[in-house]
Amino acid sequence: MRILKYLLQKEFLQIFRNKSMLPIIFVMPILQLCVLSFAATYDMKNTNLYVVDKDLSSHSRELISKFNGSPFFTVKEIGFSEKEAEKEIFRDNIDAILVFNKDFGKSVDLKTQASVQILVNAINASSAGLYNAYINSVILDYNEDIKPNFAKLGQDNQHNIVKTTYSHQFNPEMKYIPYMLPGLLVLLVTVISLFLSAMNVVREKEIGTIEQINVTPIKKSQFLMAKLIPFLVIGFFELGLGLLIAVFAFNIPLLGSVWLIYLVAFVYLATILGFGLLISTQTDTQQQAMFIAWFFMVIFLLMGGLFTPIESMPEWGQKLNSLNPIAYFIKIIRMIMLKGSGFFDILRELAILGIFAISTITIAVRMYRKVS
Amino acid sequence: MNRFIGFLKKEFYHIFRDKRSMLILFGMPIVQIMLFGYVISTDLKDVKMAVLDHSKDEYSTEIINKITSSGYFSLTENLESVEEADAVFRKGDVKLILVFEPDFGKNLIKNSKGNIQILTDASDPNTANLEVNYLQGILQNYNIKINSGKKRPFSIQTKTRMYFNSNLESVFMFIPGIMATILMLVSAMMTSISIAREKELGTMEILLVSPLNPLQIILGKVTPYLVLSFINALVIVGMGYFIFGVPILGSFALLMAECILFIFLALSIGIYISTVSKSQQVAMMLSMFGLMLPTIILSGFIFPIRNMPIPLQVISNIIPPKWFIIILKNIMLKGVGFEYVWKETLILIVMTMGFIGLSLKKFKIRLE
16 A cells, blocks of 8 residues: 555656646646637527529518528628629538529519529538528528418418427527537546556656566556556546536536536546556557557547437447447536436446446456566 | 668658558548448437327327338337426437327317427437427428318428538538548647657657758658658548549549648648657647647537637637638539639648748757
């Protein structure tokens, strides 16, 4: 036990003596959390519209003002030529074009075939789908507006209609930050722990200091514990700081228990640190360790449900994800914070993470050889 | 010159002899593209749905069938009361609950209006939004179906045409993004760490007292990575084209020239990072941490820049991959020529010169 204490002292000293690492460990993640949470949004705010109004009737003008009044759209330009509008789409200045043909207003008045043409800039597929849906819903609204004129004719009431109302639970204002920030926090904690632990033992190998430790009577497990505990402490600290910022600076609700988050974080960080250690024992240079860590990191990250929903993945992708620790922690932290899920709600995921933690650490310890 | 070639050879051997790193550096783009091409998508599929059917008549049953057979939703639970909703959501799998009012079918036929309430788990706002949109689409079709034969009230129709990506394939967006991410990180990370490594191990001093001048040392260090990154760029474009059908409508030569320019920029960032960091660890954390997330989040790769708050839109301008992604999309998907991307190209060139200048300044100071 005393040996472990001294070893830990040494490791902590090493970390805190390294003046250029400190800001990277403590400032950069928090800074990124604060900045990037705002950026990670699918929120539709400034959809730029170009309107080609060849009609100039009261109907087309009414519809245009409806778009102008909607918070999602900005009517950037009104013109008469589709060619000009198309050029703007090519320059990426415009997200969608609405085209009113000459006889649009007349057709509306006469109740014959009236149509609006929508040209969407689909360079970004997911936004394009949304642009289209939102534009259609504005036009649908307008259809409702002009209906009363025809209701008098007695056509409307015979129709049987399924009406829908909806209510968004847990996040009625549909804000993105409460959704993204906990996920980003998981990511930042992961990056720190994975990379620091992956590069740690191999660094001693590369510089040659590991030989000195290997000839001492220190036990393998003591040595490795001393390597892992400081990073666990750093991870806990970052998580706490991130949660404080989330709750006090961003006003994200924390409906569940902080202790539960920490319990999960403990198991999760054990998994990640074990994995990092495993990488470290299996590589010869820090460079190799870094590449391997990066390789897994990027895959874990992009498949982890942080940016795109796991449910939309094909079945084999979802199966692959059952091995992805990041996916579990992101899911759990969102559940606990935003929905107030309790211990029994997350038990399955927690148990799986527990199995991961035990296996990665066991494998890492076994693979570590004192004698090279 | 001979000496330089010798040094260059040594660097090439050094990198290409390390089989494990090679495997990762070439294997990574392949694995990533395969995964992202097939796995990542923002479309809805098999969203787990629970139903609370107070009515249980033929109409509600028919609607549930219609919704589940669409492929977007799958029914996993039947609830008995609305009190269960919260608990179901808290368990996490069910994202959506449909509530049919009592006497739904009767109301639909007699009073011509049947009500369905949709409850979503909006802790994921994007999915919740999509769910409502998809459901309303399905129900609108249902409305048309049950009213078929009757004269429909007049309504303005819409005709949509999608530019550049008519099937709305997510992979069209991911290929340019992944390309920027991989080229950026592989080039910057590798150079920064490889120079920092010489410093950390003390071999840099030996290099500096050799008759090679600093410029030759740097060139010798970065050339192998330039070659490597360029091969990666070819692999990514090739896989995008042959496996996922991402078009290259514009000039292939221009595309490759822009790739080389971007690789140069990334390499010069790597050199700059290595001049300011004392150890591999610092170099790695700076390049990895400083570049990875901003490249993914702030470059327009996944999140449209236009939706970000204004200060972040301003910041995104200093993120080099932003400009590269615009160039890639312009050349590949829109098929436009240099006259549409010269501005972005110029920005990349200025950034490259800036980083080279900064590194030279730092490098000289360090030599004294």
